[in-house]
Amino acid sequence: xxxxxxxxxxxGLIGLVLLLALPALFPHPSLRDxxxxxxxxxxxxxxxxxxxxxxxxxxxGHAAYFASGAYVFGLLMQxxxxxxxxxxxxxxxxxxxxxxxxGAICVRLKEIYFSFITLAFQMFIHSIILTWVDLTGxxxxxxxxxxxxxxxxxxxxxxxxLYAFCxxxxxxxxxxxxxxxxxxxxxxxxxxxxxxxxxNFLGVDVVRMKLGVFVLAxxxxxxxxxxxxxxxxxxxxxxxxxxTSGEAIFMIMLGGTQVFLGPVIGAFLLQLLNHYVTxxxxxxxxxxGIVILAIVLGLRRGVADYAMAWLADRRxxxxxxxxxxxxxAPAETKAAG
Amino acid sequence: xxxxENLQKSFGGVQATRDVSLAFPAGSLTAIIGPNGxxxxxxxxxxxxxxxxxxxxxVFDGEDVVGRSSLEMVRRGMARAFQVASLFPSLTVREALTxxxxxxxxxxxxxxxxxxxxxxxxxVEELLELxxxxxxxxxxxxxxxxxDQKLLDIGLALAMDPKVLLLDEPTAxxxxxxxxxxxxxxxxxxxxxxxxxxxxxxxxxxxxKYAQAVHVLKYGAVLAQxxxxxxxxxxxxxxxxxxxxxxxxxxxx
Numbered sequence: 001x002x003x004x005x006x007x008x009x010x011x012g013l014i015g016l017v018l019l020l021a022l023p024a025l026f027p028h029p030s031l032r033d034x035x036x037x038x039x040x041x042x043x044x045x046x047x048x049x050x051x052x053x054x055x056x057x058x059x060x061g062h063a064a065y066f067a068s069g070a071y072v073f074g075l076l077m078q079x080x081x082x083x084x085x086x087x088x089x090x091x092x093x094x095x096x097x098x099x100x101x102x103g104a105i106c107v108r109l110k111e112i113y114f115s116f117i118t119l120a121f122q123m124f125i126h127s128i129i130l131t132w133v134d135l136t137g138x139x140x141x142x143x144x145x146x147x148x149x150x151x152x153x154x155x156x157x158x159x160x161x162l163y164a165f166c167x168x169x170x171x172x173x174x175x176x177x178x179x180x181x182x183x184x185x186x187x188x189x190x191x192x193x194x195x196x197x198x199x200n201f202l203g204v205d206v207v208r209m210k211l212g213v214f215v216l217a218x219x220x221x222x223x224x225x226x227x228x229x230x231x232x233x234x235x236x237x238x239x240x241x242x243x244t245s246g247e248a249i250f251m252i253m254l255g256g257t258q259v260f261l262g263p264v265i266g267a268f269l270l271q272l273l274n275h276y277v278t279x280x281x282x283x284x285x286x287x288x289g290i291v292i293l294a295i296v297l298g299l300r301r302g303v304a305d306y307a308m309a310w311l312a313d314r315r316x317x318x319x320x321x322x323x324x325x326x327x328x329a330p331a332e333t334k335a336a337g
Numbered sequence: 338x339x340x341x342e343n344l345q346k347s348f349g350g351v352q353a354t355r356d357v358s359l360a361f362p363a364g365s366l367t368a369i370i371g372p373n374g375x376x377x378x379x380x381x382x383x384x385x386x387x388x389x390x391x392x393x394x395x396v397f398d399g400e401d402v403v404g405r406s407s408l409e410m411v412r413r414g415m416a417r418a419f420q421v422a423s424l425f426p427s428l429t430v431r432e433a434l435t436x437x438x439x440x441x442x443x444x445x446x447x448x449x450x451x452x453x454x455x456x457x458x459x460x461v462e463e464l465l466e467l468x469x470x471x472x473x474x475x476x477x478x479x480x481x482x483x484x485d486q487k488l489l490d491i492g493l494a495l496a497m498d499p500k501v502l503l504l505d506e507p508t509a510x511x512x513x514x515x516x517x518x519x520x521x522x523x524x525x526x527x528x529x530x531x532x533x534x535x536x537x538x539x540x541x542x543x544x545x546k547y548a549q550a551v552h553v554l555k556y557g558a559v560l561a562q563x564x565x566x567x568x569x570x571x572x573x574x575x576x577x578x579x580x581x582x583x584x585x586x587x588x589x590x
Contacts, residue, residue: 179449184445184450184453187435187452190425190436194424195425197423198423198424198425199440200407201411201494202441202496203411204408209445209446212446
């Protein structure tokens, strides 16, 4: 399926150009800050959706890997011995190992038990961050800034360069996840999501597949953490608190689980809401709650899923009645853009 | 192909399988019949690795396979379809069959390629043709009719290229016409793929017309086994299951 790959690469390139052009067209520093938040949290939500939307594993503890990426990267950079790319690779590799150990225990459990044990491991990691003050700075976080020495002629000390770097990393990660989504591996995960017992009777090693995607999702979350650490020049215990996982789940619910880019759309909407609602009122939690309730009860799915289903219905209505097509299905294959 | 010897299984105080010894020669088509609660589905679960027997042997393809997981049993060539079609509701017929074929080809871990893999295509087309689901290939599994869902369930099992295929009531929940169409299709599959097939069935007309051998279970034990002609004359079977008013003389195979 070379055509699908080329199309995704093309769309990725267009997305990257758009991301790079926006701050240039509207040179307001707050726009760039806004977009970096969307990039970091969008990536976190996208990585979580590999578990939730693709595999049917609702993890409540995904922020643990976000925090792990941020702290490992921040500590290595503060140590001063390695360059940014090496620290990134080490943070990603270290988090993959962490996800492998935690995942090996979690993926054996089903449904709500899986959710709870992922939450438990996250609280465990959060309390390590809080109590190991010598290493992590405890509740103050990694202070004193994260040095950003230039590498290969790239100076991330410059705000514009940092933004461009984050955008490139973000789009690269989306392309990796898109490949996972469209691979035989991704379709096997859909089998597990729909009917794990049947997948097992068709020769799918369900536990190992789940562990594989768990590690992959943790790895991608760590990249989001690295982006965040680079941007705020620090790492904070809230990165690994359950509210961060909760926010990622909000984004997925807001944007949708079945359309590939749904979680990023959700991240964008949530940041937008946060931004404007906090200008108007102190009770922004209340307003956000009402908006999410309205979407959950009104649309009964994320906005992107809703839009795709609506489009599919229209297409089915326009087509001859003999071909109801994929009207009732999550239209994921058409949802690249 | 498949032999079970002195198989035993209890759940709590209930003995679901009592000292069952049966043989299924290669290429045979065997029906398993018996009243509700006779332990027919439990028997399938025992031989396909889903539950472990308390005692006894299951010899599959010359090897004792007691204690093997259902995953291993599938990979050794024992596939099954279910009483209630067990599908992947959000996948289309083609996607589901392709994913199953891909699993059988051990390419489920393939991360760098795109779905569907070229190597699965011919096999999927063959399965669609065999099942007669070609026109419905792009439909979502959950939108299929009951009969087509049962067919797809069997198709998923066939994607495993099994040596032994277990069918748990392939005609369950169907009207009379649909039943016959279904069993004719199943019979055709058996002939086309030279499988060893074992099916659980309640419709005696179907059993006596199509099965080569019939095994009767009652309270978890083997009540009788033999050819359809022998079984329909067997007084124990008539008393326990068929009943005296069952018109047995008609439609002899």
